[in-house]
Amino acid sequence: MKTTPNSKLAHWLRRSGLSRTELARRVRAAGQAWGQPHISTDASSVRRWLEGDIPRSPVPEILADTFSAVVGYRVTTYDLGLGDSQTVDNSLVYSSSFATTVASVSDLGRADVDRRKFLAAAPFAAVAAVGPSRDWLLNTLDQEPEPGPRVRLEDVSKVKNMFGTFQDMDVLQGGGSGRLALAMYMNVHVYPLLRRTHTDEVRRALCEAAAEQTYLLGWMAYDSGEHGVAQRYLVQSLRLAEESRNAALGAHVLAGMADQATLLGNPTEGRRLAQAGRAGLSKETSHACMADLWCLEARALAKVGDKRAAAHAVAKSEDAFSRVRPEEEQEWAEFIDHAYLNGEHANTFRDLGEADQAEAHARESIAHAQRQKRARRGAMSQAALAVSYLQRKELEGAYKAGLRTLTLAGQVRSSRAVEAVQDLQRRMRPFGDHRLVADFNERARELTAA
Structure with missing residues (x-):
């Protein structure tokens, strides 16, 4: 049975500017990332798709992600003439x-x-x-x-x-x-x-x-x-x-999306999402959510090295939080408190290389987290404290804070807490084979392996 040429796929291939060979290469690379190493697409495969063949799942989904990344907005499998995804x-x-x-x-x-x-x-x-x-x-x-x-x-x-x-x-x-x-x-x-x-x-x-x-x-x-x-x-x-x-709830979701984008190396997108969340709060305000959105914008700005704008965003976050009335906030906003915000501000100043301010915010976060028995937040803030010591070349202080990070990270099931430990290990490498570094790495091995 003769197939009909896929004009939609041809359109997006032209629009992307990719050659058949380059598209095939990107699909193979994505297949590895998706845990599908058997995908062995080549230029001939792309030719058959253009002629009307429908590739097996998950290739259509991989193609949609590939074109989306090239053109800068979401392209679906339907757009590509490959059916519903x-x-x-x-x-x-x-x-x-x-x-x-x-x-x-x-x-x-x-x-x-x-x-x-x-x-x-x-x-x-x-x-x-x-x-x-x-x-x-x-x-x-x-x-x-x-x-x-x-x-x-x-x-x-x-x-x-x-x-x-x-x-x-x-x-x-x-x-x-x-x-x-x-x-x-x-x-x-x-x-x-x-x-x-x-x-x-x-x-x-x-x-x-x-x-x-x-x-x-x-x-x-x-x-x-x-x-x-x-x-x-x-x-x-x-x-x-x-x-x-519920505009505040929608803004809260955008805050989570902003946090994720920045964490995964897209701080410009993270900042834009935080700004969109603030815009959505213009008619229905949650001071807690506003404090969080400014906090996350500060994190994104720190990642791109804009010290002045990041410090301004931290100040705006603190100002918004000073106006929070817990009884007026929704239940999902309960986590936006001193432990959380100070912990995130510590990470902002850590990324800016401002060790003293990072230490001050980390200690404030640690104190509140300890009273609340929040091991995950405590672990991440102890890690920020350890980094502030490393930035001042004070290895012994970093080692002690690092051990507290290990203890707390072992109490929760959180990849972020483990990643905080791994980040500390990377930051300790310039100290070479110092006995404290060796001891910390030995103690961390069981946690990071798990």
């Missing part, structure tokens, strides 16, 4: 259809619980946040859910009551502790409710509760180092937050 691609799309959003987030939750390899290997897509943050600000929603048994406010209250339990689990034990349980709970009890009919009041409340917990799933995946999974949860959480008409 699987969950790994659908969950990056910020759909105007509520029904499509529900289907995407439900499929994502099921894939996460099943621990499907294609999802776990899905990479972070640097440009995927461009469309969602723009569409969230434009606020264009007009779809209705599918018919079914009516949901009551009492049903939503049960969902919201579970949020604090899972958030405490994340804060105190790390993202690797409760994520599977939360994903199963969402799949069984929450996402099915989204498919049913509601009054407008109930629908907004339900979408708000679902957005909060979908964000938390993304944050837990982020803390476990599964950034492709985390990004997909965050995109769908942002769409649900918009449906709820």
Whole structure:
């Protein structure tokens, strides 16, 4: 049977400026990153696709990510003439259809619980946040859910009551502790409710509760180092937050996306996402969320070396936090406190090379985290304190803070805490084979190996 030439794929190939050989090379490289080393695409493969052959999954998804990275915004498998994409691609799309959003987030939750390899290997897509943050600000929603048994406010209250339990689990034990349980709970009890009919009041409340917990799933995946999974949860959480008409919650989701972008080496995008979140708070203000957004902008500015702008953003964050009234804030904002903000400010000044200010903020964070028994935050702030010592060439102080980092990191399931230890090991290398460096590396070996 003769196939029809794929004009859509040909269009995007011309638009990207890539040759067939270069496209094939990028697909092979992406296949390695996705854990699919058997993908052996060459220029002949690209020719067959252009002639109408449909490659097997996950090649269509890899092609979508490849073209997206080249052109600077999201290109889907449908755009490429390769059919509807699987969950790994659908969950990056910020759909105007509520029904499509529900289907995407439900499929994502099921894939996460099943621990499907294609999802776990899905990479972070640097440009995927461009469309969602723009569409969230434009606020264009007009779809209705599918018919079914009516949901009551009492049903939503049960969902919201579970949020604090899972958030405490994340804060105190790390993202690797409760994520599977939360994903199963969402799949069984929450996402099915989204498919049913509601009054407008109930629908907004339900979408708000679902957005909060979908964000938390993304944050837990982020803390476990599964950034492709985390990004997909965050995109769908942002769409649900918009449906709820809770601007502060949407800005909170953008803060998480900003944090992730900066962490993964895209500080310019991280700053833009933080700015978009602040713009969305113009009509409905959360001082805690505003403090967080300024804090994350400071982190991004520090990464690009803009000392003056970063210091200004830290000051704006502190000013916003001084106006926080806990009783007026939403439950998800509870973590935005002295321990968190001072810890992040310590990292900002660490990246700027301002050792004294980094130390002051790190010590403030450590004191609050210790009182709250927050091992993950304590570990990361102890690591920032250790780096401040290293920046002043004070190895003994860094060693002692490093040991405290190891102790706290071992108490939680958090890849970020482990990465803080690994960062310390890298920063100690200039001290060569000093006995304190050797001892720290020996003590860290078991944690980093695990």
